[in-house]
Amino acid sequence: MAQYSIWVLEYAYTNVFPKTGVLYQAHNQGHLKLAYCYTVIKGNGHVAMQDVGYNNKDYAKEFAATLGLEKWQSPRTVLSEIGITPEDVDTVFISHAHFDHFGNVRDFPSATFYIQEREISKFVWALSLPERMRFLLTGIDPGDILRGVELAREGRLVCVDGDMENVLPCIDLHAAFDTHTYGSMWVAVRNDGKPVSQDTWVLAGDLAYQFENLGDSGAGGAPDGQYIPIGLAVGSHTNLLMVTESMVKAVGYETRRVIPPHEERIKNRFPSRITKNGLRITEICLADGVQSMVA
Amino acid sequence: MSSVGQASGLSRPSLDVTDERLVAHALAVASIFGTLRAIVGQLSGMLILLQARLARDPGDLPDIRMLRERRDEAVERIAHLNPPLGRTADRSRLQEVVVHLDAAISTIEQIRRACSNEHIDGASARLIFAYRLMQSICDHRIGLTMVDTSHACCTCGKKLV
Numbered sequence: 227m228a229q230y231s232i233w234v235l236e237y238a239y240t241n242v243f244p245k246t247g248v249l250y251q252a253h254n255q256g257h258l259k260l261a262y263c264y265t266v267i268k269g270n271g272h273v274a275m276q277d278v279g280y281n282n283k284d285y286a287k288e289f290a291a292t293l294g295l296e297k298w299q300s301p302r303t304v305l306s307e308i309g310i311t312p313e314d315v316d317t318v319f320i321s322h323a324h325f326d327h328f329g330n331v332r333d334f335p336s337a338t339f340y341i342q343e344r345e346i347s348k349f350v351w352a353l354s355l356p357e358r359m360r361f362l363l364t365g366i367d368p369g370d371i372l373r374g375v376e377l378a379r380e381g382r383l384v385c386v387d388g389d390m391e392n393v394l395p396c397i398d399l400h401a402a403f404d405t406h407t408y409g410s411m412w413v414a415v416r417n418d419g420k421p422v423s424q425d426t427w428v429l430a431g432d433l434a435y436q437f438e439n440l441g442d443s444g445a446g447g448a449p450d451g452q453y454i455p456i457g458l459a460v461g462s463h464t465n466l467l468m469v470t471e472s473m474v475k476a477v478g479y480e481t482r483r484v485i486p487p488h489e490e491r492i493k494n495r496f497p498s499r500i501t502k503n504g505l506r507i508t509e510i511c512l513a514d515g516v517q518s519m520v521a
Numbered sequence: 522m523s524s525v526g527q528a529s530g531l532s533r534p535s536l537d538v539t540d541e542r543l544v545a546h547a548l549a550v551a552s553i554f555g556t557l558r559a560i561v562g563q564l565s566g567m568l569i570l571l572q573a574r575l576a577r578d579p580g581d582l583p584d585i586r587m588l589r590e591r592r593d594e595a596v597e598r599i600a601h602l603n604p605p606l607g608r609t610a611d612r613s614r615l616q617e618v619v620v621h622l623d624a625a626i627s628t629i630e631q632i633r634r635a636c637s638n639e640h641i642d643g644a645s646a647r648l649i650f651a652y653r654l655m656q657s658i659c660d661h662r663i664g665l666t667m668v669d670t671s672h673a674c675c676t677c678g679k680k681l682v
Contacts, residue, residue: 353566
């Protein structure tokens, strides 16, 4: 019995992302297409998301163009492809506070947002450091934190302290401190509803960008290579690898069940389609009785 | 509560990015901009933590004294700016940003005595004004952006004007 449907929705992409950004030490190996996505988890009377993308209105198209980002579409347009509206979304799990994950909160007026308290408090600390330390603030827009103040004022921001089981039925939050960011977080969906699940999906956020980060050379089974950390981290490689092990262990070492939302090649493993706007929807799994949105 | 995020100007005058005076000004402003951007973020984060009741008073939070020192350094550098034509508004806007930040800092310091929704609203409104002013100064062509991606992986896609 499957409780949730999960879709990875592309809202923009770039064709010029350096490979060394996604795989540590993949120097001089050119560029690849990096999908910019958020993930919808629907079931048990809830519409939840991991992350909300970036706010193209505020950044203006010229900024996105400078990063080689193309085809940005609003959440309203993207979500319509699976028959939901931003107002339908009641819960959002913010994997981390980078602008392309935390930037669009204002488009979701009905949602309660979950973020690790450490993500806020440590970035407050990092923001207090001298300018020469500003690398630690890469990808952080203070406007997103300011919008977080609005959410908190409305009672719609929950600061999580570490792991949290059953934030929604059979959906668990897992802290990944001092990895990609100070308070990164991954999501586990126990889709058979069991405490010890045989049907778990892990939404990795930016803790993994590519299959190779998970020691997966392409088969999607047990890791057949070493874990390779991602390129950008304010934490440590040790922590990244330990979290990778936790994520892979959570799915019984079946690496295809760890979903890196930036990974273009998930289209090769799961049903998907391209929308009229040139963006991809990938269907990871369907709850019982739910019709496909990509067939 | 007014909200963050009107789009920064989409139609801009052309810039001669080889103009040495413009380059010198951009370098000077970038440093100030980074400091003020960080202060906006730091104060915003403090307001979140206060509301989440994870910090019972600003004494649990990073020292505002350090923040004031950075503010003071920024003010001094703003005073020494010599903007070229086309960027003459930068100094006054940055000065106005500081006014709003000063008000936000004062409000947050008052929270030490009592934390009310009015305090939170007051401080965040000031930060919103400051953020909007900074957005109006933004110009990616001279490295002034609200998000620093200068050493992020995604900058390889950056196109030169």
